[in-house]
Amino acid sequence: MSxxxxxxxxxxxxxxxxxxxxxxxxxxxxxxxxxxxxxxxxAxxxxxxxxxxxxxxQPMDTNGLSEAEFKxxxxxxxxxxxxxxxxxxxxxxxxHYLSLPAGAQAPAPAVIVIHEWWGLNDHIKHWADRLAAExxxxxxxxxxxxxxxxxxxxxxxxxKAVDPAxxxxxxxxxxxxxxxxxxxxxxxxxxxxxxxxGAWSLQAGLKVEGLDxxxxxxxxxxxxxxxxxxxxxxxxxxxxxxxxxxxxxxVDAFEKALAAAGKTATIHRYDAQHAFANxxxxxxxxxxxxxxxxxxxxxxxxxxx
Numbered sequence: 001m002s003x004x005x006x007x008x009x010x011x012x013x014x015x016x017x018x019x020x021x022x023x024x025x026x027x028x029x030x031x032x033x034x035x036x037x038x039x040x041x042x043a044x045x046x047x048x049x050x051x052x053x054x055x056x057x058q059p060m061d062t063n064g065l066s067e068a069e070f071k072x073x074x075x076x077x078x079x080x081x082x083x084x085x086x087x088x089x090x091x092x093x094x095x096h097y098l099s100l101p102a103g104a105q106a107p108a109p110a111v112i113v114i115h116e117w118w119g120l121n122d123h124i125k126h127w128a129d130r131l132a133a134e135x136x137x138x139x140x141x142x143x144x145x146x147x148x149x150x151x152x153x154x155x156x157x158x159x160k161a162v163d164p165a166x167x168x169x170x171x172x173x174x175x176x177x178x179x180x181x182x183x184x185x186x187x188x189x190x191x192x193x194x195x196x197x198g199a200w201s202l203q204a205g206l207k208v209e210g211l212d213x214x215x216x217x218x219x220x221x222x223x224x225x226x227x228x229x230x231x232x233x234x235x236x237x238x239x240x241x242x243x244x245x246x247x248x249x250x251v252d253a254f255e256k257a258l259a260a261a262g263k264t265a266t267i268h269r270y271d272a273q274h275a276f277a278n279x280x281x282x283x284x285x286x287x288x289x290x291x292x293x294x295x296x297x298x299x300x301x302x303x304x305x
Contacts, residue, residue, distance in 0.1 A: 082126055082129075084097075084099075084122060084125050084126065084129060085099055085129045085132065086098050086099030086100070086125060086128055086129060086132065086138075086140075089139075089177070091141075091170075091173050091174060091177045092169065092170055092173035092174075094141075094142050094145060094146070094170060095142060095146065096120070096139055096140060096141045096142050096174065097120060097124075097125045097128055097139070097140040097142075098128075098137070098138070098139050098140075099125070099128040099129045099131070099132035099137075099138045099139075099140075100132055100137050100138075100183060100184070101132050101133070101134075101135050101136065101137065102132075102133075104135070104137065104183075106182060106183060106184055106185035107184070107185040107186065107187040108135075108136070108137045108184050108185070108186065108187065109135065109136050109137070109186065109187055109188050109189075109190075109300075109304035109305050110136060110137040110138070110139065110178040110184055110186035110187075110188070110189045110190070110304075111131050111136045111137070111138050111139070111189070111190045111191065111192055111300065111304070112139055112141060112171065112174050112175065112178070112189065112190070112191040112192070112204065113127055113128045113131065113138055113139065113140040113141065113191075113192055113193070113197075114140075114141060114143065114171075114191065114192070114193030114194075114196075114197030114198075114200045114201055114204070115140065115141075115142070115143065115144075115193070115194075115196070115197050116194045116195050116196055116197055116275075116278060116280075117149070117155045117156075117158070117159045117195060117196040118148065118149050118150070118155050118280070119142070119144040119147050119148040119149055119155070119158055120140055120141070120142040120144065120148060121148050121280070123278070123279065123280040124140050124197075125140055127140070128140040131192075134297065134300075135305070136190075136300070136304065137178060137183070137184040137186065139174050139177065139178055141170055141171065141174045142170075143162055143167045143170060143200065144158045144159075144161075144162065147161075159196060164203075167200060167203075168203065168207050168208075171191075171200070171203075171204045171207070171208050172207070172208050175189055175208050175209075175210065175211065179210075187304075188212040188213075188303070188304045188305075189210065189211055189212055189304070190211065190212055190213030190214065190215065190233070190300055190303065190304050191204045191205065191208070191211055191213070191214055191215065192215040192216075192217075192296070192300075193215075193216060193217065193219060194217040194218070194219070194275070194277065194278055195217065195218055195219055195274070195275065196219070197217075197219065198216035198217045198218055198219020198220075198238075199216070199219035199220035200219070201214055201215060201216040201219060202214065202216050202219055202220075202221070202222060202231075202235070205230075205231045205232075205233050205235060206222075206227075206228070206230040206231055207230070209232075211232070211233045212233050212303050212304055213233055213234060213235075213236075213299065213300055213303035213304055214231070214233050214234070214235040214236070215235075215236050215237075215238070215296055215299065215300065216235070216236075216237050216238070217237075217238045217239075217277055217292070218238065218239050218240055218243055218246045218274055218275070218276075219246070220246065221237075221246065221250050221251060221253070221254035222254065222257065223250065223253035223254055223256075223257050224257055225257045225258075225260035225261040226261070227257075228257055228258060228261040228263060229261055231258075231261070231263050233303075234264040234265065234266075234299075234303055235258070235263065235264070235265040235266070236265070236266050236267075236268070236295065236296060236299045237251070237254070237265065237266070237267045237268070238268050238270070238277065238292045238295070238296070239251045239267065239268070239269050239270070240269070240270055240271075240272045240273055240274050240276050240288075241269055241270065241271050241272070242271065242272060242273045242274075243273065243274040244274065245274055246274065248269075251267065251269065254267070255267055266295075266299070268292060268295050270285075270288040270291060270292060271288070272285040272288040273285070276288045276289060276292075277289040277292055277293075
């Protein structure tokens, strides 16, 4: 990749991530008639085509929101998380958080957990613990190189500093760690992330070989079918109808692109705001978050266990 193209990709990712805070049978996606508390659209299209050459991630329309408006989408809510149960592990020159199920023995199903725009804070570590309690070896990766933000300005700066190539290498190394580590020896591996992490969860599905499930919460979408050809794992997407950044139109376009690319995907939409599933956000909506988790939990179980 040329220096100019790398710069374009990095700028595109920064702009499109700036709002972040924190299988079934195959067939084309459909819009559901129901709306409350969610409307589900399921895509179980035909078998995916052969993996196409990797394309650079493309920036999404930011819908005219200013940087200040992007930041306002997420205010970090104060409050301590429950006591953490995992530990930090060194992978690829960085420190990441591994949480293992109590009494688990290898091989175990595994999930890569990708943080919001705040970085690998205790809230994300607690999400890894939550997944471990469900029986998964959960590895919460750090794509910020150790930086953890507590203000929107710091989060914006950390996010803009992310090198897409380095972030991709980190995710690939995380998958390899879960496959090789004697405590895990991953039988199957999935990935989950929120906003910044949701977008990178999709990118992991496109660029990390061997994944078995992809879960993305209100992350930047990809709306060109050709750019989705590399997605081999089934995908579950969670989106918010009141999201001013990841708009309903962009989710519609994402669904159409997934269908055109012949991908297995399920999209759920909730009458909530961006970051509704993040307890660390003051836009947290417990009812919508619980409804979304009731879809995510069986999806992970079906594809990883």
